[in-house]
Amino acid sequence: MNNAIALKSILTKEIQRFLRIWVQTLVPPAITISLYFVIFGSLIGSRIGKMGGFDYMSFIVPGLIMMTVITNSYSNVASSFFSAKWQRNIEEMLVAPVPNWVIVAGYVGGGMARGILVGLIVTLVSLLFVDIKIHNVWVIIATVSLTSATFSLGGLINAIFANSFDDISIIPTFVLTPLTYLGGVFYSISLLPDFWQGVSQINPIVYMVNAFRYGFLGISDVNIVTAFLVIGFFIATLFTIAMVLISKGIGLRS
């Protein structure tokens, strides 16, 4: 059994899926991000002034890109894996000698591929509105990859437990969106009162957005090493949970 071929097959299937429905998967983020730039950047941003020593538009670009990456990575795996459960084509993999880690890696890889591709599209769109500076490209690559992996794993766990399409929209609506909006995408958490700064420290998205912003602008509300440790902790935890769930056949085997 060649696990590399199995992994490649799952990845290919996942990438083919979101490219086949590109109107649903690739175009909307570009439109949404353009609206953010017009409203928050041009119209409101000009009245806000500088933040962290940068124009408001430049300040929010990394956060908006990261927000798009998070949303797309999560929703790609959640909807694809749940659809595979719903149509029962997940059984194609379950009856085959594919190790569980390959299934997890394949779906997470697919989520990362979409998250990063959409991130690139949004970055290109943002170039129409603002000059993008790059402080440390490796931090950018590492942050976007690890964050994408984290939320792909989250989407997978959501899909494993989901019994209906409603179940895969509850977490993004009631958990992911609030955490993202409160994760320092639109503001520096240093502007918050001490208490709320402390509360923000338990929001993992704060670390992801700030590490990503550091890669572009060289500024961050949190320590970069701490940020990577937090992201690493979430990846390890979510991967372990996903593996246990799939090994036990939760939501997959009767």
Place this chain on the structure above:
Amino acid sequence: MSHALEIKSLEKTYKGGFQALKNIDLTVKKGDFFALLGPNGAGKSTTIGVITSLVNKSQGQVKVFGYDIDTDLEKAKSFIGLVPQEFNFNQFEPLMNILVNQAGYYGVERKVAVERAEKYLKQLELWDKRDDAARMLSGGMKRRLMIARALMHEPQILILDEPTAGVDIEVRRSMWGFLRELNSKGITIILTTHYLEEAEMLCRNIAIINGGEIVENTSMKALLAQLDVETFVLDLSPHNKKITLTETDFRVIDDHTLEVDLNKNQNLNHVFQQLTEQTINVLSMRNKSNRLEALFVNLISNKEPNKKSSKESPIAVTRTSNKKAN
């Protein structure tokens, strides 16, 4: 020599307490064409689910070509090709992608997978549809697609759960030919079906499951030999005579239809001779029901699970069923 499939003391109890399988023992020889029959809800699909690891067993042992699914699951899986009862492919994916990706899950190189996909799509008359989304196919085509998919890694054992359900007779017969050809090449085939004629025509050995228990497990030949009585329907030329037949149970259905029950010691010549003496011509003749069907109804309807059938007389049952039909 290890068997293609060995099941020992298999039990499955679902959440909620429903016991779907009760201490099942089953052995399928390499190269066999094996029928697993039973009424709806008998435990056929659960048994297949356990073998293919889609259902977690509660207890017992399953070995595929000697590999225990508890200790060598991936190896055991590599021998099996599954054609499930319900369509379980991505309806939006093109046929070619479905097949090539499926082969990839078994570690088949893409180049080889593409060649195999072409071979099976052509053999199963789906080649023209290779780039279409699966949802565009007819029911019969979808069944054939699932057979092609199950063969992509060239399995040693092919398990088909109701493969011809909802398929017209022409397609069904071509699928029978295809399955026979696969079996002749050495592939072990396990078949569940509601078409008992299909099982009788194709399978050499048979197990009948009812209420989660195996109630019969024997060769098709031995099972059919249990059938002591066969009922024939004779179409007669128009006549106004009162029919009399000696030493034979018979029923006059109408002016031109006669049903005759014959046991193993009797022959049709005796019946024809008597009808000829009464100047009644027989225009045509057929079996009242499929032979296996009569036995199946006997085993399922009139026996407690776990009691072997061969010791009991199916004659009474056959007559009973005939009376019911009349």
